[in-house]
Amino acid sequence: MPELPEVEVVRRGLAAHIVGKKITAVRVNHPRAVRRHEEGPADLTARLLDNVVTGTGRRGKYLWLTLGSGDALVVHLGMSGQMLLGPVTKTEHLRVATLLDDGTAMSFVDQRTFGGWMLADLVTVDGTEVPVPVAHVARDPLDPLFDDAAVVKVLRRKHSEIKRQLLDQTVVSGIGNIYADESLWRAKVNGARIAESLTKPTLSAILGHAADVMRDALGQGGTSFDSLYVNVNGESGYFDRSLDAYGREGEPCKRCGAIMQRDKFMNRSSYYCPKCQPRPRR
DNA sequence: CCCCTCTCCTGATCGC
DNA sequence: TGCGATCAGGAGAGGG
Numbered sequence: 599m600p601e602l603p604e605v606e607v608v609r610r611g612l613a614a615h616i617v618g619k620k621i622t623a624v625r626v627n628h629p630r631a632v633r634r635h636e637e638g639p640a641d642l643t644a645r646l647l648d649n650v651v652t653g654t655g656r657r658g659k660y661l662w663l664t665l666g667s668g669d670a671l672v673v674h675l676g677m678s679g680q681m682l683l684g685p686v687t688k689t690e691h692l693r694v695a696t697l698l699d700d701g702t703a704m705s706f707v708d709q710r711t712f713g714g715w716m717l718a719d720l721v722t723v724d725g726t727e728v729p730v731p732v733a734h735v736a737r738d739p740l741d742p743l744f745d746d747a748a749v750v751k752v753l754r755r756k757h758s759e760i761k762r763q764l765l766d767q768t769v770v771s772g773i774g775n776i777y778a779d780e781s782l783w784r785a786k787v788n789g790a791r792i793a794e795s796l797t798k799p800t801l802s803a804i805l806g807h808a809a810d811v812m813r814d815a816l817g818q819g820g821t822s823f824d825s826l827y828v829n830v831n832g833e834s835g836y837f838d839r840s841l842d843a844y845g846r847e848g849e850p851c852k853r854c855g856a857i858m859q860r861d862k863f864m865n866r867s868s869y870y871c872p873k874c875q876p877r878p879r880r
Numbered sequence: 881c882c883c884c885t886c887t888c889c890t891g892a893t894c895g896c
Numbered sequence: 897t898g899c900g901a902t903c904a905g906g907a908g909a910g911g912g
Contacts, residue, residue: 599904599905599906600906601906630888630889659906659907674906674907675906676889676905676906676907677889677890677904677905677906678889678890678904678905691890708889709889709890709891710888710889710890710891710904710905711888711889711890712888712889712890712905712906712907713906756882756883757882757883758882758883758884762883762884765906765907767906767907774905774906775904775905775906864884864885865885865886865905866904866905867903867904867905
């Protein structure tokens with residue numbers, strides 16, 4: 599399940615291999631993969647053709663390629679999206695196929711079809727150029743211009759569970775269910791606590807842990823559980839071997855030994871230590 | 881405005 | 897063996 603570190607791994611792979619290359623062929627196999635491109639598959643195909651990739655960008659879980667035309671090809675991996683370079687052997691979930699002028703195939707493979715491609719204009723927001731569909735997304739904790747104090751200030755006004763806020767991409771981006779649980783475990787805070795009830799140092803610590811855990815994951819090539827996430831070469835990450843909270847229901851807390859629990863909230867699983875991260879009274 | 885729930889999708893897995 | 901139910905969850909639409 600691609601969150602910031604996994605998306606960044608993909609961006610780096612693309613930056614290393616396709617910048618400067620021209621797109622010489624495009625085929626959309628599944629219209630749902632380009633549903634967010636309002637002008638339709640034919641328009642996307644036509645505008646990608648003969649375009650040169652000039653650079654790459656990322657904010658949170660959004661990734662994009664800048665093109666010679668001035669457009670950005672915005673890619674969201676959703677739950678199971680992959681950007682693959684090279685021959686695709688399993689074509690079952692091949693949604694968009696392109697060819698570059700050096701003969702490399704660049705493919706978008708996505709089993710659950712939550713992800714997709716779209717073309718968009720770039721716009722400058724707060725001094726940083728991002729594609730229009732990304733303009734509403736907050737800076738992520740690995741952004742050099744991430745403003746910890748400003749995000750803490752926002753969180754201090756939220757009458758809402760802290761985990762919900764960590765998952766809200768307009769508050770802080772890049773964090774998904776896995777890294778939210780890891781950050782909260784490191785900070786010893788239960789995700790059901792109300793954000794505004796937490797102190798500034800605690801909120802700042804949670805954000806700091808989010809940055810740390812995502813940097814750690816990035817160093818190991820991202821997290822993967824079921825091979826749905828792979829980098830541009832089709833290799834899985836290794837960070838799942840060092841998760842402290844996510845998926846550890848019934849196992850001992852690595853800090854205190856208490857048995858880790860799983861709760862349902864927001865229709866999602868939350869893994870936490872009942873001793874280190876006690877649930878708030880209702 | 882703020883907050884929350886629902887919905888989209890496919891495949892693995894589970895219980896009967 | 898088969899089949900329906902459940903689960904995984906990012907993010908936007910829409911409701912209260």
